[in-house]
Amino acid sequence: xxxxxxxxxxxxxxxxxxxxxxxxxxxxxxxxxxxxxxxxxxxxxxxxxxxxxxxxxxxxxxxxxxxxxxxxxxxxxxxxxxxxxxxxxxxxxxxxxxxxxxxxxxxxxxxxxxxxxxxxxxxxxxxxxxxxxxxxxxxxxxxxxxxxxxxxxxxxxxxxxxxxxxxxxxxxxxxxxxxxxxxxxxxxxxxxxxxxxxxxxxxxxxxxxxxxxxxxxxxxxxxxxxxxxxxxxxxxxxxxxxx
Numbered sequence: 001x002x003x004x005x006x007x008x009x010x011x012x013x014x015x016x017x018x019x020x021x022x023x024x025x026x027x028x029x030x031x032x033x034x035x036x037x038x039x040x041x042x043x044x045x046x047x048x049x050x051x052x053x054x055x056x057x058x059x060x061x062x063x064x065x066x067x068x069x070x071x072x073x074x075x076x077x078x079x080x081x082x083x084x085x086x087x088x089x090x091x092x093x094x095x096x097x098x099x100x101x102x103x104x105x106x107x108x109x110x111x112x113x114x115x116x117x118x119x120x121x122x123x124x125x126x127x128x129x130x131x132x133x134x135x136x137x138x139x140x141x142x143x144x145x146x147x148x149x150x151x152x153x154x155x156x157x158x159x160x161x162x163x164x165x166x167x168x169x170x171x172x173x174x175x176x177x178x179x180x181x182x183x184x185x186x187x188x189x190x191x192x193x194x195x196x197x198x199x200x201x202x203x204x205x206x207x208x209x210x211x212x213x214x215x216x217x218x219x220x221x222x223x224x225x226x227x228x229x230x231x232x233x234x235x236x237x238x239x240x241x242x243x
Contacts, residue, residue, distance in 0.1 A: 008108065009046060010049070010050065011077045011107075012104075013032070013046060013047075014055065014073050014074040014077055015074060016035060016170065017032075017064055017066055018066060018075070019078075019168075019169040019170050020170055021066070021142075022141075022142050022144070022145065022169075023145065023169075023170060027063060027064040028062055029044060029047060029064070035170070047064065054069050055069060055073060056070050075135035076135075077107065078134075078135050079134055079135045079136050079137075080107040080108075080110045081103050081128075082127070082128035082133075082135075083110070083115060083118050083119065083125070083128075084099075084103040084110065084118075085099045085100065085103045085128045085129050086118075086122055086129060087118050088102055089129045091121065095182070096129035096130065096182070096187065097175075097179055097181070099129060100130075100172045104173075119137070124137060127166070127188070130166055130167040130169070131164070131166025131167060131188030131189075132167075132169050148165055148229055149229055150165045150166070150228060150229050151227070151228060151229075151230060152223075152226070152228075153192075153194060153223045153224070153228045154207065154223040154224040156230055158195060158196050159193070160194045160230050160232075161191070161193045161230065161231050162192065162194075162228040162230040163189060163190065163192075163228065163229050163231070164186060164187065164188050164189065164190045164191075164192065164226055164227070164228055165188065165227045165228060166188055166227045167181060167188070167226060167227075168225040168226070171225045177221075177222060177225060180218070184211070184216050185216075186211065186218070186222075186226065191211075192210065192211045192216075193209065193210040194207065194208075194209060194223075195208040196208040197220070205219070206218075206220070207219070207220055207223040
């Protein structure tokens with residue numbers, strides 16, 4: 001099966017499984033059903049086809065792993081997707097938070113020859129506009145987060161300072177979150193300080209940041225989607241959590 005032969009659905013599954021594994025998430029059918037907003041039996045049928053085509057394997061606990069063939073296919077899809085995003089931003093001037101869906105539509109029509117010309121025209125970019133590595137142009141893209149020393153913002157202790165490395169690829173298709181980040185200036189290469197994490201249930205918790213000397217509040221879910229390279233802990237910034 002060539003890159004051009006895979007369906008849009010299979011490509012989407014490959015990308016998602018790859019990205020979830022890269023970010024240390026457990027990949028199981030229920031998570032994929034939640035991600036794609038489909039019934040579990042639909043996911044099961046798709047996974048059966050992927051197992052048949054030697055793209056994934058499932059262990060006794062039903063955890064899903066890409067085969068070497070599947071990982072190669074996933075990286076081919078992601079490479080074209082992220083290059084397309086880079087092209088749309090750098091060459092066509094589209095806002096970074098509006099290119100994901102356009103790239104999903106265009107990535108399947110990029111040949112190897114076009115890819116080479118895009119790479120040359122863009123000056124051999126290493127990451128997409130969301131800060132994620134472009135497979136084939138970054139050494140071992142699967143270990144990129146670890147190699148960069150990145151951590152999820154929500155896992156850092158209050159007072160931590162750092163720089164946003166990337167936005168989780170797993171939420172890139174959630175336009176509301178990406179627009180939310182854009183509106184608050186939380187983009188790759190932005191420096192920030194994590195001042196406080198409110199107590200309470202995870203989805204509803206408020207995270208207080210300092211960006212450019214200004215306080216910024218985001219939800220815990222948004223904070224979890226940001227990968228940050230920490231630099232130091234600023235004790236002076238720590239404030240008591242909200243009640």
